[in-house]
Structures are given as C-alpha cells and as structure tokens.
Amino acid sequence: xxxxxxxxxxxxxxxxxxxxxxxxxxxxxxxxxxxxxxxxxxxxxxxxxxxxxxxxxxxxxxxxxxxxxxxxxxxxxxxxxxxxxxxxxxxxxxxxxxxxxxxxxxxxxxxxxxxxxxxxxxxxxxxxxxxxxxxxxxxxxxxxxxxxxxxxxxxxxxxxxxxxxxxxxxxxxxxxxxxxxxxxxxxxxxxxxxxxxxxxxxxxxxxxxxxxxxx
Numbered sequence: 088x089x090x091x092x093x094x095x096x097x098x099x100x101x102x103x104x105x106x107x108x109x110x111x112x113x114x115x116x117x118x119x120x121x122x123x124x125x126x127x128x129x130x131x132x133x134x135x136x137x138x139x140x141x142x143x144x145x146x147x148x149x150x151x152x153x154x155x156x157x158x159x160x161x162x163x164x165x166x167x168x169x170x171x172x173x174x175x176x177x178x179x180x181x182x183x184x185x186x187x188x189x190x191x192x193x194x195x196x197x198x199x200x201x202x203x204x205x206x207x208x209x210x211x212x213x214x215x216x217x218x219x220x221x222x223x224x225x226x227x228x229x230x231x232x233x234x235x236x237x238x239x240x241x242x243x244x245x246x247x248x249x250x251x252x253x254x255x256x257x258x259x260x261x262x263x264x265x266x267x268x269x270x271x272x273x274x275x276x277x278x279x280x281x282x283x284x285x286x287x288x289x290x291x292x293x294x295x296x297x298x299x300x301x302x
Contacts, residue, residue: 130228131269133246137226140294141166142284143248144221150285150298153192158202160188161213166220177215179206184213190289192296223261225249225276227268239287245302246284249276 137143144163146154154160164179164187165172181199188194201208206215230245251260252275267275285297 127269127271129231130271131265133226133228133231133244134265134268137246137248138223139167141224142226142246142282142299143224145284145296145299147299147301149300151193152298153194153296155194155196155198157184157188157197157199157208158206160184160192161202161206162220163191164188165215169220177217179213181208181211181213190293190295222255225251225256225261225264227273227276227278229281236287241285241287241297243285244283245281247276247278247281249273249278251275252277 141163144166146159146163148154161179161184164184167187184199185197188197199208199210201213204216204218206213208214226246226248228244228246232243234241234243251264256264264275267273281302283298283300283302285299286294287297289295
C-alpha cells in the first residue's frame with residue numbers, strides 16, 4: 088500500500104511538471120479545445136506577432152485606461168515601421184504618430200509632447216534623440232483565451248518575453264529560435280517577464296490593444 092502511494096505521488100509530480108512546462112491554450116470557456124497540431128502553429132504565429140506588433144514597446148495600461156500622452160507611444164510608433172523610414176529615419180510627423188495611436192489603441196484625446204532623452208517635439212514633428220533601439224523581441228505563448236465583447240472577438244493572451252542566453256541573437260539565430268519554440272524547446276531561452284495582452288482586430292485586420300499588464 089505504501090509503495091502504491093509513493094508511486095502515485097511520483098506520477099502526480101511528473102504530471103504537474105509536464106503540465107506547467109507546456110503552453111496552455113484555452114477557449115473562452117476555459118477548457119482546452121485546440122488540437123496539439125495547432126499548438127505548434129500558434130507558438131510560431133505569436134512569435135511573429137510579437138515582432139510585427141512590437142509588443143516590447145506597447146505601453147503598460149489597464150483595460151479602458153490607455154495613456155493619452157503621445158510620449159507613451161513614440162518608440163512603438165517608430166519600431167513598428169522600422170524598415171520603412173528610409174532617409175527620414177529618426178523623424179516622425181505629428182500626423183503619423185496620431186494615426187498610429189488611433190489605429191492601435193482606444194484613445195480619444197491625444198496630448199502631444201516630447202519624451203525626455205527619447206524624442207524632441209517642435210509642434211509638427213518628433214525628432215529622435217540619438218540612441219539605440221531594442222532588438223526584435225522574443226515572445227513565447229503560454230495561454231490564449233478568446234471571448235466575444237461588443238460584437239467583436241477579443242484575444243486574451245499571456246506570453247513570456249525571453250532573452251537568448253543574455254546575448255543579442257542574429258537573424259539566423261531568430262530563425263532557429265522560431266523553429267525551437269514551435270517544436271516546444273525553450274532550453275536556450277531565459278524568461279525576463281510574463282505579460283498579458285488583450286486585443287481585437289478591426290475591420291482591416293489591424294491589432295487594437297485593449298490592455299497590457301504584467302502577470
């Protein structure tokens with residue numbers, strides 16, 4: 088009897104370890120209904136999602152409380168268009184910044200201002216103070232929940248922002264990291280923080296963030 092108890096305890100511990108190491112993907116009812124084949128695809132999709140939408144530059148805010156000051160969004164607005172600046176690199180117009188904020192966040196009245204040690208503002212354009220910008224982020228999906236609110240599907244995701252062993256990954260490294268994450272191998276990554284995002288897609292398929300908080 089004692090041996091059976093010990094065996095049962097060992098099996099329980101193994102089950103918990105496996106369960107905690109795997110991303111949990113759930114629907115709006117809180118029960119898993121996503122096939123294992125989709126888990127791999129979702130990991131890859133959200134790795135790309137984190138880079139395309141520069142989740143590392145999305146300001147922190149509770150639902151319904153998106154910041155109204157433009158300074159909170161300047162690095163985000165710059166980073167999501169990083170490959171298209173050309174000769175104007177380091178300069179953003181007031182109209183562009185406002186368009187980005189209105190497209191991706193629910194903000195009514197935007198207050199335009201400079202960002203100390205980040206961006207100068209002359210009333211018409213933002214000019215970057217010389218400095219570097221973060222490398223492409225690495226995010227690993229841990230949980231996905233969807234529900235309907237105001238006739239639209241809201242995505243509630245929990246992700247780990249990770250580093251690649253404390254070094255800056257090359258483009259080749261990023262390809263390999265993507266492949267490893269899809270395969271469920273996170274051994275080369277170090278979790279920096281766990282974050283939660285809520286968002287929906289507008290009629291044009293653009294991401295509109297409803298909240299961004301730390302878990």
